[in-house]
Amino acid sequence: MTRAITDRPSDAEVIATACRRADSAMLAVEVAGRTPASDAAHPGGPTTVGLVHLFESQAFLLVPTDSEVIELASGSPEGVPAMVEITDCAPIDLRERVRSLVWLNGTAHAVPRDLERDLALEIAADHPDGGLLDIGHGRSMIRLQVDNAVVASSSGAACVQASELALADPDPFWEYEGDWIAHLDSDHADVVGQLARKLPRDLRNGRVRPLGLDRFGIRFRVEGSDGDADVRLPFPRPVNDVSELSRALRSLAGCPFMNSLPD
Template sequence: MTRAITDRPSDAEVIATACRRAGAAMIAVETTGGGAPTPAPASVDLVHLFESQAFLLIPTDSDIIPLAGNSPDGVPAIVEITDCAPIDLRERVRSLIWLNGTAHPVPRDLERDLALEIATEHPNGGLLDIGHGRSMIRLQVDTAVVASSSGAACVPAAELAVADPDPFWEYEGEWIAHLDADHADMVGQLARRLPRDLRRGRVRPLGLDRFGIRFRIEGIDGDSDVRLPFPRPVADVAELSRALRSLAGCPFMNSLPD
């Protein structure tokens, strides 16, 4: 019997969340014969997952766009997403994600309508640059891989297609920065719940989601990450704030910005 995971996001949810707040991503493609040179990798400004597809914003002058347009079946491609902590840590990378599949062009006359639709659930200033140095390309995802300090996992496209990003994805960065800068007392209280052997170093908030809070312990011999789960997943900011205060043993402490 498979036990439902209730203390952490699934691998597919981790990927979906990282894609929503992707600040550093690249796409690379490979040619399939014919002697054509392989285009240089291109930066990606937005990664929007929709079912088993990822819509990407890349520079209009990238050679990837005409190559995909001239390939009826698409071109093999991989998108690498680097999920970084929102604060200045010794090592800021929290996870690396790779989306593997085939890249296809998005017709230019559909780009703006598609951008408006994407913006309703994934607001991103880069969408305003369509037609002004940025174009859209579609990745048909076959598989995805996520790697972090806890290991690596491969996620099939069907599982990724039904995964939702964490409900706090849009605000997690500023909340973590607020905790780190303004609530050292609360971080200290939470750190007391960590295993004793993990307290030998500087404890910094690393991530926050509906299942709990993660910390990075920067020790003399290296870094380690640890999660403190909430008693149950939370659904909104009020529940999240109560869960944090309860973990810290300070029921009346303000934990999140207004």
């Protein structure tokens, strides 16, 4: 029996990770006679989302209590068609910071007020976020029943069905990846230089910046005179914890004893 080996997260895992660390997301609902692309100033326009907690084929969202989506979802037992757009940005200042875009498509449902706090406690145990403390103080919760999701990046676009998304876990390093990438970029030019030597020869003339880190490898953004290119350096095998990650980075750089990430 042949065992499938991959050097990168699945599309479903990429979406799950982007949801878990989302700090820039918008929710748009479909209303008869209007479109989800309505201007934000117009009633029914996009609503800022403070948290996206993906659980199986559902996404729990924090939105302003006075947003129209709360009224619309509360007044519709079947829910209202909706879409969440998540912008995944690099944690450092790049020429173009967007790494990927994710769209969750489905139906928005109201969460009963008397259940919000208990649900927030359950979510916080797995996905701690300060915004959950605002439940009942200007923030309310919406449940999005996800039908499918789309992810788009420099490598292309893919559609993922809810059944596949329900089985995906976020990357184990999602919570710390931003700090590690920023630290690598600002304090470890030696490591970046060693890793850059592993890139294809035609990409070595640009400015090489760390872009992302996951259990399968590290990604770089090469900012060249004629445009940008993203490239992945895979680890020999997926890593599961911080010590394995540190060893994999040092080995990939070709200096097994150099001080590297994480600290």
